[in-house]
Each structure stands twice: as structure tokens, then as C-alpha cells.
Amino acid sequence: MxxxxxxxxxxxxxxxxxxxxxTHPSWRYIHAAIVVPNCATSGCHSTLSQTHGFxxxxxxxxxxxFTIGYPDVTSLLRGKSPNDYRMPPDQPLPEADIELIExxxxxxxQDN
Amino acid sequence: MxxxxxxxxxxxxxxxxxxxxxxLSTGNVRCSQCHFAPAGGGLINGxxxxxxxxxxxxxxxxxxxxxxxxxxxxxxxxxxxxxxxxMVHQSQDPQPAENxxxxxxxxxxxxxxDLYGRVQVAGQFSxxxxxxxxxxxxxxxxxxxxxxxxxxxxxxxxxxxxxxxRAGRFYAPYGLRLPEHTAYIERFLGFDVLEESxxxxxxxxxxxxxLHLTAFTADFIRESVGQGGSGGAAYFEHRPTQALAWxxxxxxxAGSETTRSQGxxxxxxxxxxxxxxxxAEADLVRETFKDAGPGRWQLAGYLGAAWLPVRGWMVQLMxxxxxxDLARSGVARDAIGAELQWFPTAHVELSLYGRxxxxxxxxxxxxPSQVVLLQAHYYL
Numbered sequence: 007m008x009x010x011x012x013x014x015x016x017x018x019x020x021x022x023x024x025x026x027x028x029t030h031p032s033w034r035y036i037h038a039a040i041v042v043p044n045c046a047t048s049g050c051h052s053t054l055s056q057t058h059g060f061x062x063x064x065x066x067x068x069x070x071x072f073t074i075g076y077p078d079v080t081s082l083l084r085g086k087s088p089n090d091y092r093m094p095p096d097q098p099l100p101e102a103d104i105e106l107i108e109x110x111x112x113x114x115x116q117d118n
Numbered sequence: 119m120x121x122x123x124x125x126x127x128x129x130x131x132x133x134x135x136x137x138x139x140x141x142l143s144t145g146n147v148r149c150s151q152c153h154f155a156p157a158g159g160g161l162i163n164g165x166x167x168x169x170x171x172x173x174x175x176x177x178x179x180x181x182x183x184x185x186x187x188x189x190x191x192x193x194x195x196x197x198x199x200x201x202x203x204x205m206v207h208q209s210q211d212p213q214p215a216e217n218x219x220x221x222x223x224x225x226x227x228x229x230x231x232d233l234y235g236r237v238q239v240a241g242q243f244s245x246x247x248x249x250x251x252x253x254x255x256x257x258x259x260x261x262x263x264x265x266x267x268x269x270x271x272x273x274x275x276x277x278x279x280x281x282x283x284r285a286g287r288f289y290a291p292y293g294l295r296l297p298e299h300t301a302y303i304e305r306f307l308g309f310d311v312l313e314e315s316x317x318x319x320x321x322x323x324x325x326x327x328x329l330h331l332t333a334f335t336a337d338f339i340r341e342s343v344g345q346g347g348s349g350g351a352a353y354f355e356h357r358p359t360q361a362l363a364w365x366x367x368x369x370x371x372a373g374s375e376t377t378r379s380q381g382x383x384x385x386x387x388x389x390x391x392x393x394x395x396x397x398a399e400a401d402l403v404r405e406t407f408k409d410a411g412p413g414r415w416q417l418a419g420y421l422g423a424a425w426l427p428v429r430g431w432m433v434q435l436m437x438x439x440x441x442x443d444l445a446r447s448g449v450a451r452d453a454i455g456a457e458l459q460w461f462p463t464a465h466v467e468l469s470l471y472g473r474x475x476x477x478x479x480x481x482x483x484x485x486p487s488q489v490v491l492l493q494a495h496y497y498l
Contacts, residue, residue, distance in 0.1 A: 026412035026445050034410030038375040042345060043442075047305075048252075048312035053341035055252070063343075065375070095206065095223075096300070098485055100478035102448035 031110050032118045033072075037065045040103050041072075044094055069117050072107075077115075080108050136160070136297045139424040139432060142388040143395040144173050147325055147357050148279075149295075154194060154236055154246060156282045156323050157291035157330050157353070160269055161196045161234040161246065171464035176430030178463035182498060194236035194246075197498035200229040205490040229493070232268070244273050246286075252312070266340075268314050283320040287337070290317055290351040291330035292367045294384055294399045294420065300473070300489075302440035302451065303399050303420045307380060308371060312343045327356045336373075347373030361388040367401075379404045382418075397422040414443040432459040450479040467495040 028035070046052045046063035053063045060075070062068040072079055078087075083104045085092030092098060136159040141149055149158025152166030162170070164181075171180035179185040182195055189195055203226045232250035239245070248269040251261070271286025289295070289309055296304055299311050315334035322329050332351045336342035349371035357363040365384035371377070382401030389396070399420045406413035419439040426432050434457040441450040455473040462468070471491040478485055 026414065026443070028411065028446075032410055034375065035407060038407050038410055039405075039414070039442075042375070043306060046344065047310055048343045052312075052343045054312065054343055063341075096487075096489065097305075097451075097475075098477050098487055100442075100449045100451070101485070102446060102478060103442075 028106060029109070030113055031106050033069060033110065033116065034065070034118065036107055036110050037068055040099065040107065041068055044097060044099060047094075050094065073115050080104050080111070083107070136295055138294050138296065138386070138397060139395055139422075139426075139434065140169075140174060141395075142361055142363065142386055143393070143424065143426055144169060145360070147360055147363075148323060148328065150278070150323050154244070155288070156273075156275065156284070156321065157295070157328075159289070159295060160248065161194055161236055163194065167464070170461075173429070175461035175464045175466070178465065180464035184465065192238045194234070194238075195498075196234035198230060198232045198234070198495075199497075200231075200493060200495045202227060202229045202494075203492040207488040207490075242274055242276065244275070246271055246273070266312070268312065271317075279324045281320070281322050283318075285318045287314050287316050288319075289314050290319065290332035290334050290369070291321075291353040292351050292369055293353070293365075293382065293401065294397055296420075298471075301420060301436075302438045302453070303401060303418045306416075306440055306442075307401060307403070307418055308344065308369065308378070310344055312337075325357070327354070329354050334371075345371065345373045345376055345378065347371040347376075347378075355384070361390060362386070375408055375410070377406050377408075380416075393426045395424040395426070397424065414445065417441040417444060430461045432461075433457070434459070448478050451475055451477050452479050465497055467493075469493045469495070 041062050049055055050057050051060045051062035053061050060071050062071060076082060081087050082091055082093050083099050085098075138149070138158070140152070141147065141158075146152060146169070150156050152162050152169055153159060154161050154163050167180035167182070169180070171178050182189060203224070205224045230250065232248050234246075234248050236244055236246040246269060247267060249265065249267050251264045252266045267287065269286070269288045271284050271288055273282060273284035275282040292309065293303055293307070295309075299305055299309065304310060315336055316338065317332045317334040319330060319332040321331055330353045333349075334351065335348040336346035349369065351367070351369040353365060353367045355363055355365035363384075363386040366382070367384065368381040370379045380401050380403040382399060385396070385398040387396045388394070397420070399418075401418045403416035403418065404413065405416060417439065420436065422434060422436040424432055424434045434455075436453070436455040436457075438453040438455070439450065443449050453473055453475040455471065457469055457471040459467060459469040469492070471489075471493065473489045475487045476485070477487060
């Protein structure tokens with residue numbers, strides 16, 4: 007029991023104590039960790055709804071949107087797009103997540 | 119912007135008639151005392167309808183069609199309509215601070231229009247279905263394509279208390295099961311709108327404790343929403359007194375891109391003197407990605423107080439926390455909400471709900487966002 011508690015504490019300490027290495031985030035990570043939970047909701051850009059024709063739940067179609075449809079998506083996420091949209095409108099992304107997406111663009115926006 | 123606003127906040131539209139605030143505070147200890155479903159939510163039964171008129175609202179006849187026609191005992195029917203006026207106000211461009219701009223948008227829109235039906239056959243067997251239209255969708259889609267059933271299931275149930283088994287589409291019982299799907303413990307834990315899974319579920323419901331075990335898979339008939347995947351969920355609740363309940367829950371789901379393992383605790387306490395119900399939930403989530411970098415630990419928390427000063431009125435305060443990655447700074451969200459609800463008569467609810475979020479807590483550029491929602495709700 008004591009060993010189990012010690013393992014749990016170590017796991018928590020390891021999880022909370024250091025920043026994960028996301029210096030070169032992959033598209034797989036950006037899509038699964040940021041795009042799906044924030045953008046692919048039922049009323050918005052899920053495969054089911056595809057508002058404005060954008061399916062961001064599917065990794066391949068989302069990649070097309072981020073690279074061809076909206077190559078300057080970070081402006082949209084910050085509310086600096088020409089039409090003043092800010093996405094997502096109800097749950098804006100934390101700046102730290104937008105910076106991750108910028109880093110992925112800076113690395114060449116690869117489908118990796 | 120208007121379309122985007124409505125589409126986003128349709129996330130608040132939910133399967134109606136789930137009010138954990140009425141558990142314990144109305145003298146009813148089980149959700150299934152008022153609902154046909156063993157874990158609560160969805161169509162209310164005859165006793166629930168009488169409670170709506172006699173205990174919860176200021177008065178009126180809670181029966182179907184206000185008592186004008188009584189369906190036979192084997193048939194349960196209902197309908198639900200919610201209309202909302204919404205105002206969202208948010209700062210834009212969180213950096214640099216001197217360039218902040220602000221936008222405010224207002225919109226009125228239908229949130230929910232559902233029909234409920236339940237047929238009881240051979241005593242302990244029943245079939246339930248909920249039908250409605252999805253709100254926002256591709257314009258080229260026909261009305262038939264927009265028709266959606268959030269719930270449909272077959273159930274065997276021993277009786278008002280006892281064992282049960284059900285199979286079909288519904289939310290696997292887990293946590294507090296709040297009606298507001300914008301709540302972090304709903305939206306980010308796999309219980310957002312239309313994330314109802316297909317399940318085989320069973321368990322026991324008694325006055326002192328209940329247990330629900332569920333094996334689930336994401337919607338395989340139409341496109342699933344959210345992370346998708348398959349897995350299992352468990353929820354246990356113990357009620358040592360008629361004013362106190364605690365619960366524990368766990369859920370594991372494996373999708374095509376992520377695997378999520380989550381667990382947490384729930385607490386409910388009714389303070390009879392001031393007539394305040396306290397609700398709390400905390401969940402820890404471990405999410406791993408397939409070939410996509412490091413996994414992460416996440417935290418979701420909810421603390422609410424519901425004050426029921428007199429019949430027909432309820433005032434709520436909520437504090438919420440969602441940290442999408444405990445190892446990264448500046449990615450947490452905090453929210454404070456308040457809601458005033460008036461039930462002037464059975465079948466009718468008017469509510470005013472306000473929520474202030476700070477997104478990116480822990481960083482120097484946290485961005486505030488405010489939502490005010492005025493909602494009218496009628497059920498048949």
C-alpha cells in the first residue's frame with residue numbers, strides 16, 4: 007500500500023514538476039490536444055456539423071484548413087482577422103496554445 | 119460573427135430536465151424518483167411531474183398537457199422547448215495589452231426542441247426515445263438529416279429500486295451530470311452536446327447507494343462528436359443521510375488519436391436551515407497521444423451552491439476550473455457563474471445566467487470572456 011502511494015506521488019510529481027518538451031509540436035499533437043477539444047464540438051466544426059464547410063475533427067481535412075484554407079489561423083484565434091472573428095467564440099484559446107500552433111507553422115507546418 | 123456565436127453556444131443546448139440541484143433539496147434522494155432513467159435525466163415520471171407542480175415551482179399542474187389528457191400508464195410522453203437570448207463580451211488580441219479591443223454580440227435563438235416517448239411492456243421492460251433537430255448544420259442538409267435522437271434505449275428494471283440493465287444511446291452515468299454543457303466538467307470530460315455514446319449499462323439503484331457500470335462506444339450510426347472511441351465508465355454514489363451524498367467515478371476511453379483515463383469524486387450536501395445545496399466535483403485526467411508527443415495530466419473542478427429560498431425560485435453560484443495540461447503554465451481556465459431561476463408554474467422556467475471566464479490563468483496575458491444568457495424553457 008505504501009509502495010502504491012509512493013508511486014502515485016512520484017507520478018504526480020513527474021507530471022506537475024516539469025514542462026513537457028513541445029519545442030517542435032507535431033500536427034498530430036496540435037490536432038488531438040488543441041483542435042479537437044476546442045473546435046470540433048457538436049455545434050461547430052465536428053464532422054457532423056461542419057459549420058461553414060470546415061471539418062476540424064478529421065485530422066486530414068483539418069490540416070487542409072490550417073494550411074490552405076486559413077494559413078494565418080493564429081490571427082483568427084487572436085481575433086485579429088479582417089472580419090473581427092475570434093475563434094472559438096465561446097471558449098477562446100489560451101495564448102500558450104496559440105503560440106504552440108505558431109511554433110508548428112514556424113517549423114514548416116508539416117503533416118507530421 | 120453572429121452565426122459563429124450561435125453555433126458555439128448551441129453547445130449549451132442540452133438534453134433537458136436534468137437538475138441535480140433538486141436531489142436532496144426536495145427531500146428526494148434518488149434522481150430516479152422523478153425520472154424514468156435509473157441515473158436521472160430525460161423524461162420525468164408521474165411523481166416527478168407532481169413534484170414539479172407541488173414542490174419545485176410556484177404551483178400549477180405538472181401533468182402531461184397540464185392534465186387535459188392523461189396517457190395510459192404504459193405510455194410516457196413529453197416535449198421540451200428552450201429559447202435563449204445570449205450576449206457574449208470578450209477582449210480580443212490578448213497581447214500586447216495596449217492594443218486590446220472588445221466585442222459584444224447579442225443573439226436570440228432556439229436552443230432545444232425535443233420530443234420524448236417511453237413505452238413500458240411486460241411490466242419490467244421499457245423502450246425510450248428522444249427526437250429533435252440539431253440546431254446548426256450544413257445548409258445543404260435536409261430536415262431528415264438534421265433529425266437527431268440524443269437518447270434511445272431498451273431497459274429491463276427490477277422496480278423503482280433494485281437492479282437494471284439498459285442498452286442504447288445515452289450519456290454513461292458519471293459525475294454530477296449538470297444540465298449546462300458549457301460547464302468544464304461536462305464539456306471537457308466527454309459529455310458535451312451530442313457526445314452521447316452507445317452503451318450497455320447495468321447497475322443497482324437503492325435509497326442509500328447506487329452503482330452504474332457502462333461499456334460504451336462512440337456513435338457508430340452517424341458521425342461521432344469529440345474524441346470518440348470506446349471504453350468503460352463507472353459511477354458509485356453513497357448517501358449516508360437524506361441530506362448528504364458522496365460519489366466516485368472512473369472512465370477510460372480509447373479513441374483513434376488519444377486514450378483518456380479519468381477519475382474523480384463528487385459531493386452533495388443539503389443545508390436544511392438556509393436551504394442551500396452544495397455540489398462539488400473534481401476529476402483528474404491522464405491523456406496520452408498516439409505517436410504525437412508527451413501525454414498530459416488534466417484537472418477539472420466544479421463547486422456550486424444552489425439556494426432555494428422559497429418555492430419557485432433558485433439562485434446558484436458556481437466556481438469552475440479546467441487545466442488542460444498541469445505541466446504547462448498559462449493554459450488553465452477559471453470561471454465564476456451565477457444563475458437566477460424562476461419556476462412561476464409547473465412546465466415553465468425562466469433563467470438568467472452569467473459567466474465570467476479567465477482563459478490562460480497563470481500567464482501574464484489571461485484573456486477574459488463574459489457570457490450572459492437569458493433562457494425560457496417550456497416542457498409539456
